[in-house]
Amino acid sequence: MISLPRSPMVKLAIGLMIVLCLIAFSLQLQPSFRRDEYSSNSSSNSDSRYSQDSFEGRRESRQRTPVPSFKVPDSLLETHDVAIPQDLPPWTQEDTDLLDTTVGYALKLQMLKQEYSKNDDLNGKPDRINMAELARAEKLYKSLWHHVRPIYENLSGRDRDRERILLEMARTRPEIDFFLRLEKRLFPWLHYARQTSFSLMRSYKGRGIVFCAGNGQFEFVVTSIQAIRNRLKSTVPIQVFHMGNYDLSPERQTYLRKLANDIEVVDVTQILDNDYMKLGGWAIKPFAMLASSFEEVMFVDADAYFLQDPVMLFDDPGYKATGALFFYDRTLFAGNDNIMNWLKSVTPIVSSFPPTSRLYRMVSMHEQESGVVLINKKTRFLGMLATCKMNGKWERDLVSYRVFHGDKETFWSGFEMIQEPYAFMRNYGGVIGELREDNDKSVCGAQLHEDHTGRPLWWNGGLYRNKNSGVYRYLEFGYWMTGGGHQKHRERYTNNPEQMQQVLKDLGLRSTDQLQLEPKDAEWDFGESCLLGAPVNKLSRRESILSNGYVDIDRIAQKDGEAFKRGEVVDPTSHNWDAVDA
Template sequence: MFLPRSPVVKLLIGLLVIFGLIAFGFRYQPSFDGRYNRDFELKPIRSFKVPESLHLTHDVAIPHDIPPWTQEDTYMLDTAIGFDLKTQMLKQEYGKHEDLSNHPERINFAELSRAERTYKALWNHVYPIFQGLSGRDRNREKALLEMAKTRPEIDFFIRLERRLFPWLHFGRYTSFSLYRTYSGRGLVFCAGNGQFEFVVTSIQSIRNRLKSTLPIQIYHMGDDDLSKERQTYLREMASGIEVIDVTQILDNDYMQLGGWSIKPFAMLASSFEEVMFVDADAYFLQDPVTLFDDPGYQATGALFFYDRTLFADSHDQPEWLKSVSPLLSSFPPMSRMFRLLSAHEQESGVVLINKRTRFLGLLATCKSNGKWERDLVSYKVFHGDKETFWTGFELIQEPYVFMRNYGGVIGELRPDNPQSVCGAQLHEDYRGRPLWWNGGLYRNKNAGVNRYLEFGYWMSGGGHQKHRERITRDPEGMKRVLNDLGLNSEDQLPQETKDAEWDFMESCLAGAKVNTLSQREKNLANGYIGIDKIARVDGQKMYAGESLDPRTHDWDNA
């Protein structure tokens, strides 16, 4: 075998291997005695742990470890190979007003995912340096810029952040000054003029029926998106509401927001450390604050909900994700998308992220919703923003969970089939009780059936009865599960029931147990209709130019 004798060549080869480990998230697998394997076998490592019981209620994404940045990595940056690799990683940078519509090749998600993982190692390396500086954050950032003149890894971090997330550097030099502003927990909504009536009903149902005291921030994209009159109405209609223009916090010349894409950026811009995004047409049957205590959210810092099971045998989405990321967490192989059972995985009507612990995952999600990333790639592969949350976390390898129940239905019985429930998409809590739904209050808004639903029934979308052996990968673990269940053999484990099936055009679900809402749940759901009627009348009056005061309404008794 050829062995290079030149020390320089040996050094360059060694540095290239080191950088490869950083970029692809591999490191040496320790042997049982704690020492590194002598055969230099490279294995991806997943050190993130969650309680075993969590797998019974949530589908958990255990990411690969991204090795920490080291002094050897910094030395590598000043080599010829390091210079070449930096150039490659920074080459996708595009200008603020550059039009890439005729240059789709400029957006390469395979290169993007490698750059994001390297950025993650750098962020975790540079942030403690920033914390150790004195003075206000603005002065700390200026001091960091001075250090970048002599510290190549800091210089690389700042340049890479500007390339990946240019909308962050809007009156700030680094992401750190934004990251350090977060505190508390609260709800985030997004609304323009077209969503005004929906968001009024959703927020009033939370404030006046569920009596939730969580602070609320409503984000928009300027006065042309949400009129000043509507901003005032929303601000005054209940306590604890802020109305905020996201383009005053992040640089919209890069984002060029529109439609769904505002959602992750609003979560990023929000002042809340623990942020729950809620769609304008989402409604709760429990106080949303209970979700912050969800064991899956507590364990990982990111909680997502499943969409309905629809459109099987779609190969495009899983093939794309596998092609752009050499590393995937433990979740994709168990997903419906990868098993070709559904083209949809996530419903983004409610999303919880702890930005103190999962800030980098949210940044990666935002990146997939940038102007050219979404127009040229992500929104072509997926239907809008929904899948960009969990796939963003995949690209940068951050942990997350899905609530283990697929999108179900809430509403009324189908007239020609009492074993089928029709209405809006329902989501359950980890105990299997109705929690929230999205899609509004109408029978089937997508088909133009704009009469109010009579809320009385619900049906689960399935996904609850996973085989216990799927979550126990060793004999001892299986013994513990069997002991917990009082069983003697894995043959006695309950079989997974067949999931219910959707009639998509009719928005009806059949094939599972028809459940009756509790009286409290019926009162809440049907009571929201009274609020919605007021909101719609006011919405029409505002379109006619009238000035309204929402405080004149008796929202509690609507």
């Protein structure tokens, strides 16, 4: 047995760090206040962008605070909300030595404990999934992954040869053995015809769009693809993922392959182990992104439509700076602290984002809209894995989807679990469609998202007036309204007296009379899918022609969908898609 370092203090520090899996480290961390970052201090809810004097004063009072190494330019914070992650300790030789001690043995027993197997039925057993322990294990895995990856990359041969050599090395290298076993415990669906995550990561190349569609979403995805190919004239490669022939019929698969150039139809269960994923519904989305051959992947919902070439998002400054770009959902249903409390209980280490989020401030029960998600899997592969973990069969059924509404929040919360950076486009979900019949200052329709310059970019929710309320009349696209979001702290100022006092103190003000607030964001009439309270904007002529032209494409897609339901075989090349009138 290899002995611990002689210094009692070093021995204690290392033992605590590993046994508690970085908990002790996380409790010591206090976020720094920097000009180019948001505050991540969960014990203080004051705005981190007030004044240079406020920043300097806090920096002086916290000189011992660790400074996160991830940085972004000041200009980015004018258009995006950026999650600055906390640095986690790198894996060291002392950590490896400790694995062969009694303390290390106890650690491995705890971290490698299996919550379930392929055939387990965990119905009625929610305690089997300990998300706080999972978060600690993922952070430990992150340090190990960065330690083992260079070893793997320096091996010779094909990936199959590299994996064989790495498994042999694990016999004498306890940290490699621990890494491989921990990876199989955390991400069991990953090892399907492969031995490590590295071989999958090394297979990625290029950039492209991923859709997910079964028979029920077939018509939507046809319209969305044709909108990109034949209206926006984008040549970006497209992959459509499904869960097998029972999910998307072979006839529909053939139709999609013939629909336009450079379209691949992929069965995700042939790439990842569905015995563990047990996919259904929303859960396929992050797994499809992981399984996609693209290094830079943009997921797009089947009923999402663009007003600009989606390829431009790969050049978005928030995406380029962080490797992960998310969009905000609408501001809806304030006042529930269950999600906030759950997140705090499982992620004591957080980035700079959660304290400023609407969920933490109880302004909205919704934060992210997952209709469009961009992830660079070369730089944010670990964040992708952590998001998928939140969508595994038992994790989603017992925890994730009970806390959140489906997959939406699992993206940024997954990145929080493993502490990877990400960016949100700073505008909340707005609306695109038509004026309300009884109020020409209100716009009704689908949920709109803007680019970083404030122009309409894409919308989610399809082409109907209000499908959630059963109104399936096609929209007449002519207007749009922003959902706001550039001022995101007004509600916090006005709703919490204690936080208000902290705001006044930070700004050097004596009373709220001296505090100038920006106008409130627009408000939703959710039942009617209408937004009121911001300026009404007219779509440009080009935007109006595009969006209304998608309706004409959809009419063809709907007819072909009905033909498939009658058992007929349809050939998409029989249509002159380019000649569809706008």
